[in-house]
Amino acid sequence: MEKVFALKNVKFHYKDSKRISRIFEDISFDIFSDEITALIGENGSGKTTVTKLMMGIIKPLQGNIYVFGRNIKEMSLGQIGKKVGYLFQNPERQLFATSVYEELSFVMEIKGYDKKYIDKEVSQTLKLLNLYHLKNDVPFFLSGGEKQRLALASILVNKPKYLVLDEPTTSLDIERKEILSNIIDKLRKEKIGTLIVSHDNQFIERHADRIIQLSKGEIVNDTRT
């Protein structure tokens, strides 16, 4: 099994001008690429923080984090993003374009891909997530669930090797949750694993091969199902 992430003795605190909130004193764990891992824990237990550390968005005070064997200190956010797709807890923060179609196409356009190829990939991904009929809409005016699916589509279109989803089911109805479930299953068959941060027990039960439970910045439980 290939390791996607390795955290070794990571320490992290948030600092602002008024106070320091201690999050992780010393946390270590590995995440493997071809299985589904669920990260659970109460509100404020540090789930989002740990995913941000893994994606290189925030930097550990001590310790090291490796992504596919490379230390993230030596990687740019762009390099990490090419390998791992990250769905924010608040997907509004990761939508930039003026149309749904452009939301998926602009990265490929910047990378200089062929127009025909872009069109094929974008249409396919939009259809996969049941968004094709909205392709000319403005992302800003979409509903919460539509935004969440669009953010997911914009990640999938880049063909990541692994996915990190921070509470992906919060705004989805039963039908759309089923679509997400099918995508996770399908990717898994292609050996693309997922880290799911969630409070949705049913969803976790259905997918997770391994469940890691965080509480107050420590791993209190790590079991395989």
Place this chain on the structure above:
Amino acid sequence: MIQELDARTKIIIVLVLSTWAIFFRNIQILLLVLLVSICISIFLKCDLKGVMYKTKKLFKIMIIIALVQSIFTKEGQAIFIINGFPILTYEGLVKTVEFILRVAIIVVSASIVVTSNYREIVQGLVQWKVPYEIAFMVSVAIRFMPIFSQELKDVVTAIQLRGIEIKKIPLGKKIKVYSYLFMPIVSSVIIKTKELSMAMEMKAFGAYPQRTSYMVIQMKKIDYIVISISVLCLLSSIFLYLI
């Protein structure tokens, strides 16, 4: 003692500095104004470092915009020529430097007001007979500034996480990437304004014409002195410049 200037005094200082920044078109003078702003900000123990750090990304974008602008300025003596086309002219370069200095002055002087408590700002302005609605909006704008710079940082992060290596792509495409900052920032402004106005209406903001306040802030002697000096400086500098 001087570190505890009234919020209004700080606003006056900022107004004077930014008037200079907009008014003068001379690099030496702008540089001088920048130095003065930095000195004041350090003297008043403002979080200059923090503000600089938070606006680092904004500065990068500004510099790129300014450089592009200078490339398209065609008048003036050419410094750098490719195939007979003047790429960079003396005129263009001067404009760019001016622009960057102006932005720097405004950012540094903004650090002076950000340190004030927003309640004090509103109260101070109201006591000066500024309508409460306007005073409130001013304070909201000041209070949201740090939030917006944080959001701008988040957006740049999110764009990079799409697999874009900003450092490696050519300038033309870089500008396109930066143009994608616009949408999330505008939408966040719209959302915040909407939420705020809704919250205010629910708390019956503006329902009664007369507002009462527990807090009364008093300007001290030092405030009057500093304000007089600032205004005098502004007037005399403009007068000297015009003759």
